[in-house]
Amino acid sequence: MSPDERTVDDLFTGAVRRGRTLAVIEGLAWGTAAAALSPAAGVAVAAIAIVWRLRTMTRRSVVRLVDRATPDARNLLVTADELRRGHLSAKPEVRARVLADAGRVAARVDVRSVFPATTVFRAAAAAAGAWLFVAAGALWRTQAPDFMRRMVTSTSAAGSTAHAVHVTVAIDPPGYTGLARQTVVDPSGITAVEGSALTIAVDGPSGGIAAEHDGAPRPLRRDAAGRFVDRIDVVKTGYYSVAAADGARRVMPIVVAPDALPSVRISTPGRDLVYPSASPQVSFEAHAIDDYGLRSLALQYTRMTGSSETYQFEEGEIPLTIVRSTNRDWKGTATRSLADLRLNEGDVLVYRAVASDARGEAGAASSDAFFIEISTLAAAAGDAFTVPQEETRYALSEQMLVIKTERLDRDRSAMPRAGFEEAALNLSLEQRTVRAEFVFMLGGEIEDEEVEAAQATELAEGRLQNRGQRDLRLATVAMSEAEKLLTGGSTHEALAAERRAIAALQRAFVRDRYILRALAGQTDLDPARRLTGIVGPGRTWRRDPPATPENRRAALLQDLLSGIGELRSRSLGQSADVTAGGERGNAGRGDPAQIVLVLAREALRIDPESAALRTATADLQRLGDSWSAIRIDTRRQTLDDIAAGVARELSRALAGPAPHESFVAPSLAGAVADGLGRRGPR
Secondary structure, three states, X not given: OOHHHHHHHHHHHHHHHHHHHHHXXXXXXXXXXXXXXXXXXXXXXXXXXXXXXHOOOOHHHHHHHHHHHOOOOOOHHHHHHHHHHOOOOOOHHHHHHHHHHHHHHHHOOOHHHHOOOHHHHHHHHHHHHHHHHHHHHHHHHHHHHHHHHHHHHHXXXXXXXXXXOEEEEEEEOOHHHOOOOEEEEOOOOEEEEOOOEEEEEEEOOOOOEEEEEOOEEEOOEEOOOOOEEEEEEOOOOEEEEEEEOOOOEEEEEEEEEOOOOOEEEEEEOOOOEEEOOOOOEEEEEEEEEOOOOEEEEEEEEEEEEOOHHHOEEEXXXXXXXXXXXXXOEEEEXXXXXXXXXXXXXXXXXXXXXXXXEOOHHHHEEEOOOEEEEEOOHHHHHOOOEEOOOHHHHOOOOHHHHHHHHHHHHHOOOOXXXXXXXXXXXXXXXXXHHHHHHHHHHOOOOOOOXXXXXXXXXXXXXXXXXXXXXXXXXXXXXXXXXXXXXXXXOOHHHHHHHHHHHHHHHHHHHHHOOHHHOOOOOOOOOOHHHOOOOOOOOOOOOOOOXXXXXXXXXXXXXHHHHHHHHHHHHHHHHOHHHHHOOOOOOOOOOOOHXXXXXXXXXXXXXXXXXXXXXXXXXXXXXXXXXXXXHOOHHHHHHHHHHHHHHHHHHHHHHHOOOOOOOOOOOOOHHHHHHHHHHOOOOO
């Protein structure tokens, strides 16, 4: 195939493809327009339009359209197409000449000008217009009543807005926090750091303004711009409300975010230590974090020396090298010798880390306290022996000690000598701890071992007849012997002493039940003294049940829920009046919009720290501000949501102590009447 023939074929193939594509798109567009009236009609119109348009898009008809759209073709393209398809015969020289001329003409033809997309755009515009018309009709049918109702109530809504109270609150956080001043207008709630100063400016209609902070009236002053201004320092969560003479109100919860104390901990050593002497050096590391910034970090200690009644206490501070990652994150380190701290045998050093934030002493916090003790007992346990943790210190038993000793005696040959000696010394200390528990049970320890042995002999000879006490004494003697043997590394002999201690304990607790005995074995009761009391003055007695504490919170929540329900019923009953543009029948009963605002204040007065009641207050405030401008069903749904939140809070309150039967909550109707009756500043 020559290049001229290929050019002619490409022209005709592209023209057929474009024509058919536009025909399909145009048919779909007309079907879409018809679907605005009926989906079935849309499918039928689309099918008919596509079939009708494709019938005119055969190759022969497309070639004729291209030839007529090309002025210099003069039937040349039609002749070339007939020669290519074999419908026309000619000499080779004539055929080559015709195809060469047709190729030059085909190279200049633009298929887009032959088949423009104008008809497609026209059909798409018709479809869009049809759907817009249908949508406008549907919108008119559903929204026209609401539109007319809003037009009717726009006058009352505009009047309500004109008489609204507008509040501007400037929040000045404490200077040490580094936070910037924040200004909010008509806030649904105020969140401030503890110690912040609030400057409240009230813009409202002419007349007096009554302000209240946490139930206490606040005097207001006028500034140069004629606004009422108040300034308060917030230290706890509460509320602030303002009321104008014409009944306009605004209530705002005040949520105080406390400035938390610094978080301090000692990471190194982070445990209690016992040393045999004051020669070692101890490394200390303290870590402190604060929410706004730290001011100081120190390691304080108390040294305890002496014994019995001669104890002396001395306080001091170990200087720390401070590394400040940020202003809120500090780390302090120090390394000191116990000799530098003047610790001797029997002395105890109690230390803790103390950090403070920018508030000074009011913002100081300390870590857990740990101690370092110098004791000869630790010489047997090894350097820097760790005292058992509190939760396991008293959980040691003689039977468990036997199991540990058996395991150590079995593994003795496989352990290095140093490791074995350290493990034996640890068991010795555990044995001493167990023995101390039983000595405490007996009421104290006899310091002289010879005297203790002599008393044990007396017990064995029967001069002290309490066999349970005798067995406990024998058990403590065996424990003392096992402790000495473990200190010397004689685990096999220590096992025998530990088993003797267990046998004595079993005799004391199982046979004689020493723990349950309240009297000595030889003590007898005097039968002559039984039932010898005087029964004459006896009288009947009736136990009075304790008074149930008043659940004032639950009672107030019940009253609030009742007020919301009554308001919901009244608002639904006045739907016809609202639609007509006014609310008749309010005389003597109060304006519902003002009642909503009074309920908002009363909800917050119950408990300003409750997040659920703060949310209910904000919702009631918004509902009161837009009462006349919203639909009846919207009011109903909003009141239902608010009531659901109050009901959940009430269920939590009722889970506590039930209200006292004689307690009657103050009527919310009285609060509403009182709130609606206030006029002017207090």
